[in-house]
Amino acid sequence: MDCLDPHTLIGLREWVALPELGVVGLRAKIDTGASTSALHATEISEFERDGRPWVRFTAHLGTLVQRRHRCEAPLVAHKTIKSSNGQAQTRYVVRTLLALGDHVWPVEFTLTCRKTMRYRLLLGSKALVDGQWLIDPSRSYIQDKPQVLTSPGAQ
Incomplete structure (x- = not known):
């Protein structure tokens, strides 16, 4: 086996942060079978800022201890996602910085309810390739x- 750079190797689960959204200490599941990344979000509403579409949503963090965090991000697109059981769902797509280890790069996330997950x-293959x-x-x-500073005014 070739010598691998330990700074480019991740496991099936990793700690991440979304510094632009003020989200830190979030466990992520690495899923190479999913092309798109997904973030658990509820109370999603679209609005306009400076003539551009944005979304406001509540990100849900933690599984044993539930934490909720209000976020706002520019809306990139609406995307229809087909789940593993064949159900199609249209979701909002946002792009924000993701921090994993000492790497920080922009990732697109669909916003969806993952309360049963x-x-x-979920970190999908497009984000993994980009990173x-x-x-x-x-x-x-x-x-x-990740040791990152959150954006001003974030929790």
């Missing part, structure tokens, strides 16, 4: 928790 954030990550599915939490 164990992980509130240039290699995955070892036999391991979890390889990278350190």
Whole structure:
């Protein structure tokens, strides 16, 4: 096996942050079978800011201890996603910075209700390719928790 850069290797689960949204300490599930990344969100509403479409939503963090965080982000698109059971759903798409380990890069997320899922954030293959990550599915939490500053006014 070639020598791998430990800074490019992640496991099946990792700690992430969304610094532009003020979200830190979020566990993510790495899912190479999903092309798009998804964030657990409710109370989603579209509005306009400076003539451009934005969305306001509540991000849900944590599984044992529920935390809610109000967020706003520019709306990138509406996307129809087909789930593994064949159901189609139209979702809002936002782009925001994702921090994983010492890497920070822009990722597109669909906003959807993931309350029945164990992980509130799913990191799909497009984000993994853009971040240039290699995955070892036999391991979890390889990278350190991201040490990022949240945006001004964030919790």
